[in-house]
Amino acid sequence: MTNRFRLPSPVRFVLRGALTIILSVAGCAGKTLSPYPRQAASSYPYFQEQDGLAIGIKPLTDPQESEKYFHTDLLSRGILAIFVAAENRESPNTFLLLKGQFTLHNALREELQVSDREQAGSSTLAATQNVMSALAVVGYFGFYGVGALPFALVESSIESHEEQVKTKFVTEELQAKTISLGEGTHGFVYFRRPPGYPASGYWVLRVEAMDVTNQKTKIFDFILDKK
């Protein structure tokens, strides 16, 4: 009697799967990443002040926090991102902060320079893209019977996600700035994750801030533990 249209169960299964993956990938790509919250330098886990120049830092080691602000766990992808906030609270002099003046040392004084953003960014993007490409391959075989439409959507989402992470790296990076009385700056510096970090021994982040008034350099050493 009833002539109601009903798809066979294998087709329904494939369509349901396709819809779930498309929605989850599209949802991911459309989500805007919020900027990393900016606070007073003294409120970060590591803080030092010398002659009125205050610097606070926070290594981004919490996977959830990394996911929230970068859409990926940077540390597990081989990148150590450290957020830096600097303020000239009471010095009449002007200080210059450049990302090239940040170095990471271990107990044996082996030194790591700040990664060039392109290098750090591209390695993250490559890793991110691998995950997304794997998803796309599953999608390709799963959706072969339905056609190219879902695959096209998944692929555009990969590119969208890649662009978003790349933009985030550029716009949140610490940039060159002189800091006079009452001024400040903030942003991320990126390092390739040192082998064994953070489990093996201790690591020291060295910041060299140049006083442009008298051409002297102030050195800040932050001993990074697991806090």
Added chain:
Amino acid sequence: MKPQTTQTGRSFSCVSIATLLLASCTSGPQHSMVETAPRVLVSGYSQTTKIPLNVELFLSDELRAAEWHGKGTRGSGNYRLDLGTVLAYNAENVTREVFSEVLVTGGSEGPGQARLPGVLIPRFVNAERYGNTLTILLEWTLRDAEDNVVWIDTIKGEGSSTWSLLSPTEQQSVAVINDLFHKSFTALSTSRAIREFVAKRQKQSSVQP
């Protein structure tokens, strides 16, 4: 059973046709699209007393060649937006708004060729576009006659587009250039380090006979 099979077959045919049509639209040779940001002159800077300093503005070849590269989506090819001309044009304009005397230089001789008390160097750091927002980072450095850094700041300009008859790129370019140079004007004209440098120079020149 027979009508159901027929309908299923029909729906499969529809999906297959749609798929083939879509695939034909998205395939084809990859091409590169090149656009130039509109040569807008940013105006409406707030009225302030010009800083009494004779500066050399060094516009490097790198700045004049600044561009943003975008990887195209499937079938749309790559994309390039030339930014150098509009950046150099507005860098000169904003410098003339801030300082009392400006001499523009460039070329392979490098900065400092005019031997003036201050050398201002704008440097294109990067540009990125995500969604409907274009971001440009421009670094400004002021050096003294002895090549010491007096002041550095990196300005982030952002410009977004909305639905309109203008192209999104044109909208974003105009908006980002406006934002970038208004922020640059504020940074240059309110810098404590620059004001102190000028005051020190004036004091020195008044002491000398």
